[in-house]
Amino acid sequence: MGLFSGLFGKLGVSKKKVKVLCVGLDNSGKSSIINQLKPKKTAATELVPTVGFAVEEFAKNNLNFTVFDMSGQGRYRSLWEHYYKDVTGIMFVVDSTDKIRMCVAKDELDTLLAHADVRNVPILFLANKMDLPLAMTPVDCVAVMELDRITDKPWHISATNAMTGDGLDEALTWLADQMSRSIRY
Amino acid sequence: MSAPIAAPPQRSPWLHAWRDPVANLKAFSPCMRLVDLNGDGDYKLIVADAERRLKVYRNTSLISENVLLDTPVSMCVTYTETSKPRVPSVAVASGPHVFIYRRLRPYYKFSVPPTPLAQAEANVWTKLHSGAMDIAEAVDALVAARDGGTLLTTRSVDLINTEALDERTALVDAWRGAPLTHQTVITCMEVIRKNMDEEDALSQLVLGTEAGSVLVLDVTGVTIVNRFQLPSTPVYLAITGLYDVEYRLVCACRNGSIYTIKNGELSGTVVELEAQPCGLARIDKHILVACMGAVVHAYHIKGKKSHSLFMPAPVAAIEVLSLERMRSVKALLVSLHNGEVRLYVDKSIIATIHLDDPAVGMRFGAYGREEAALAMVGKAGTLVIKMLQRTANLESSGAPPGPPPEQDIPLAIPKKTRLYVEQTQREREQATEMHRIFQRDLCKLRLNTARAYVKVLTDGQGAQSYTVGQSVRLTAGVQGLGPLFKLRLNLQNLGNKPVVDLEMTFSANTMLYKLHTHVLQLPLLLPSVTYRCDCDVESIDEAGASDMVRVYVCTPTSKVPVISAVVTMPLSEVIMDG
Ligand SMILES: Nc1nc2c(ncn2[C@@H]2O[C@H](COP(=O)(O)OP(=O)(O)O)[C@@H](O)[C@H]2O)c(=O)[nH]1
Numbered sequence: 001m002g003l004f005s006g007l008f009g010k011l012g013v014s015k016k017k018v019k020v021l022c023v024g025l026d027n028s029g030k031s032s033i034i035n036q037l038k039p040k041k042t043a044a045t046e047l048v049p050t051v052g053f054a055v056e057e058f059a060k061n062n063l064n065f066t067v068f069d070m071s072g073q074g075r076y077r078s079l080w081e082h083y084y085k086d087v088t089g090i091m092f093v094v095d096s097t098d099k100i101r102m103c104v105a106k107d108e109l110d111t112l113l114a115h116a117d118v119r120n121v122p123i124l125f126l127a128n129k130m131d132l133p134l135a136m137t138p139v140d141c142v143a144v145m146e147l148d149r150i151t152d153k154p155w156h157i158s159a160t161n162a163m164t165g166d167g168l169d170e171a172l173t174w175l176a177d178q179m180s181r182s183i184r185y
Numbered sequence: 186m187s188a189p190i191a192a193p194p195q196r197s198p199w200l201h202a203w204r205d206p207v208a209n210l211k212a213f214s215p216c217m218r219l220v221d222l223n224g225d226g227d228y229k230l231i232v233a234d235a236e237r238r239l240k241v242y243r244n245t246s247l248i249s250e251n252v253l254l255d256t257p258v259s260m261c262v263t264y265t266e267t268s269k270p271r272v273p274s275v276a277v278a279s280g281p282h283v284f285i286y287r288r289l290r291p292y293y294k295f296s297v298p299p300t301p302l303a304q305a306e307a308n309v310w311t312k313l314h315s316g317a318m319d320i321a322e323a324v325d326a327l328v329a330a331r332d333g334g335t336l337l338t339t340r341s342v343d344l345i346n347t348e349a350l351d352e353r354t355a356l357v358d359a360w361r362g363a364p365l366t367h368q369t370v371i372t373c374m375e376v377i378r379k380n381m382d383e384e385d386a387l388s389q390l391v392l393g394t395e396a397g398s399v400l401v402l403d404v405t406g407v408t409i410v411n412r413f414q415l416p417s418t419p420v421y422l423a424i425t426g427l428y429d430v431e432y433r434l435v436c437a438c439r440n441g442s443i444y445t446i447k448n449g450e451l452s453g454t455v456v457e458l459e460a461q462p463c464g465l466a467r468i469d470k471h472i473l474v475a476c477m478g479a480v481v482h483a484y485h486i487k488g489k490k491s492h493s494l495f496m497p498a499p500v501a502a503i504e505v506l507s508l509e510r511m512r513s514v515k516a517l518l519v520s521l522h523n524g525e526v527r528l529y530v531d532k533s534i535i536a537t538i539h540l541d542d543p544a545v546g547m548r549f550g551a552y553g554r555e556e557a558a559l560a561m562v563g564k565a566g567t568l569v570i571k572m573l574q575r576t577a578n579l580e581s582s583g584a585p586p587g588p589p590p591e592q593d594i595p596l597a598i599p600k601k602t603r604l605y606v607e608q609t610q611r612e613r614e615q616a617t618e619m620h621r622i623f624q625r626d627l628c629k630l631r632l633n634t635a636r637a638y639v640k641v642l643t644d645g646q647g648a649q650s651y652t653v654g655q656s657v658r659l660t661a662g663v664q665g666l667g668p669l670f671k672l673r674l675n676l677q678n679l680g681n682k683p684v685v686d687l688e689m690t691f692s693a694n695t696m697l698y699k700l701h702t703h704v705l706q707l708p709l710l711l712p713s714v715t716y717r718c719d720c721d722v723e724s725i726d727e728a729g730a731s732d733m734v735r736v737y738v739c740t741p742t743s744k745v746p747v748i749s750a751v752v753t754m755p756l757s758e759v760i761m762d763g
């Protein structure tokens with residue numbers, strides 16, 4: 001398989017398609033992260049707050065990603081649940097400097113985890129804006145959001161900087177790895 | 186009667202965001218605002234602290250602190266320009282002035298013009314200074330003027346309230362030569378929008394003064410564009426409408442009445458409250474006024490009473506919870522002195538927060554990037570921030586208020602038995618005697634209680650003691666066979682405060698015993714730690730007779746020992762002399 005997939009990968013034919021839902025509160029850096037993941041030439045230089053949602057497609061880690069960049073603003077958060085059903089993975093972005101809204105992020109996560117449509121998919125937590133002073137460490141985030149209670153799904157947390165891309169590759173590799181495991185060839 | 190049947194416990198709609206128990210804030214609701222200070226969508230909390238500080242909180246930290254010139258009464262946020270980004274001015278009212286800050290820098294000061302002097306009062310002061318009237322006469326004349334309805338200057342009020350003659354003379358001398366002016370002070374301040382009902386639309390300040398006037402300033406805060414005179418001092422203002430279109434200023438006054446100014450005229454509808462107002466809010470067409478005596482009354486804006494909400498404790502602050510962007514909800518937040526913060530939709534209670542430090546100041550609005558946050562300042566200075574869940578169910582339960590349906594289900598009351606009938610018969614016939622017996626027993630009970638009380642006060646005996654406010658436990662034991670004994674004493678402070686300055690003294694029959702120590706200075710007793718002290722006692726009686734040793738623990742402040750113990754010594758072995 002290795003040889004073929006490598007070969008096919010280069011040819012760009014057999015790459016598996018994955019759907020990833022990117023959620024998190026507004027201003028946490030979801031659009032910036034997705035922008036950073038996209039190939040350099042298609043990346044936007046200026047970002048405005050996302051309205052509703054945006055769909056981005058790119059290839060990474062031998063997978064064809066379709067990412068739903070959901071708007072995090074309060075009035076659009078109710079849209080998230082419509083996408084839970086057929087995603088292969090979830091990215092949950094947290095602004096690690098926004099301590100005051102950690103309770104809100106936790107509440108939205110609780111709602112997500114309790115939703116019937118969320119299946120046994122891997123969840124990647126990104127503690128974003130790690131470059132800023134007063135940013136909470138991933139360990140703090142795990143404690144505040146009580147992530148250790150998630151036992152029925154694989155999850156992982158990384159500190160990231162969406163401006164430079166630091167930490168993103170390692171995090172994406174984990175997600176891609178988890179997702180390739182769960183999809184059948 | 187059993188307690189009202191509570192609704193099944195549901196998840197609280199409040200998320201706990203942050204609590205700073207050492208924020209050390211001193212502010213009531215009028216001195217707190219949630220505002221987008223830089224026009225970037227990141228809302229801050231500004232507090233005009235009674236310690237003369239203007240503090241700004243962002244996220245979980247205090248980001249700026251400016252010194253205020255005077256103790257603030259109220260603080261408002263106004264928008265004076267239409268330029269973008271929308272940066273508000275902060276207006277802080279203290280004394281007769283309104284200090285206006287832009288980007289947290291002092292920008293402009295508005296002063297309330299002095300009120301004209303009452304002729305009678307002016308005459309009294311002229312005569313007093315010229316010597317035509319002595320101080321006692323002047324005070325009588327001023328009191329008469331005050332009782333006649335004249336609003337006196339602070340100078341006259343000070344003179345009336347000073348008791349001693351020499352102090353009065355000193356006051357009069359100090360003011361000699363200084364012109365008498367009637368400078369009133371600001372008691373409350375709110376904001377009215379000019380012509381657009383948006384959060385950051387142009388707005389004007391509305392001031393209430395001690396002299397009972399309500400002033401409306403222009404957008405820049407420089408000139409008075411309208412002035413109204415009320416029969417009493419306004420203490421709370423609630424404002425609806427737009428100044429250029431249609432508006433109402435609802436003023437709760439210190440005389441316990443609520444007056445309404447409608448489109449430039451003082452309207453005839455006056456609401457008279459049973460008690461002094463201690464909070465005012467408006468939800469759509471309702472005026473909600475919290476009164477002394479743990480009740481919130483709701484009136485229709487035209488003056489008709491709608492309903493009352495009765496509280497289990499006095500009200501400390503009220504605030505409106507209003508959500509507009511995501512959904513339209515308006516509710517009332519009531520903070521009580523017992524630490525509860527209740528959320529009411531119409532007449533039904535939706536949720537309650539329990540705080541250790543009762544909130545005396547409360548603001549609901551946007552904080553950080555969250556639209557629905559509640560900032561609370563406690564009596565002891567704690568700052569608490571809660572956030573409303575996005576999906577919180579704020580519907581009133583819909584059950585009609587009034588008696589619960591259980592009331593209509595008849596109780597299974599057993600039939601009257603013969604015994605019951607006989608008993609009632611007896612009660613009817615021998616009522617007087619029964620009453621007399623009851624009175625006698627009551628009397629006896631009171632006597633017993635009083636005796637027990639006297640005993641507690643005078644005793645200071647037994648193994649535990651609660652006298653003079655301290656509770657100390659003393660246990661004593663004897664070791665040894667004699668003639669040398671060791672008294673072992675264990676002391677334990679059962680209270681929750683350390684006890685100092687205790688002494689322990691011993692007394693015994695000196696014919697029988699020789700004590701090696703008579704007085705022991707005790708160390709500081711920390712709560713619940715056991716302290717051990719020993720005292721050597723030697724039996725000097727040849728026959729080895731036994732007696733008691735008394736141990737007293739005393740404080741320098743009371744004649745009654747904190748605690749005492751009587752230790753019965755065992756018979757002593759007699760030393761056989763060769
Ligand atoms: N310093 C820093 N700023 C970031 C980072 N990620 C995002 N931002 C900034 O955060 C803001 C919101 O980003 P955006 O991607 O629009 O957030 P979204 O609402 O979650 O999509 C933008 O101004 C970004 O420049 C980061 O890692 N570090």
Ligand SMILES: [Mg+2]
Nearest residue numbers: 030031049050
């Ligand atoms: Mg976005």
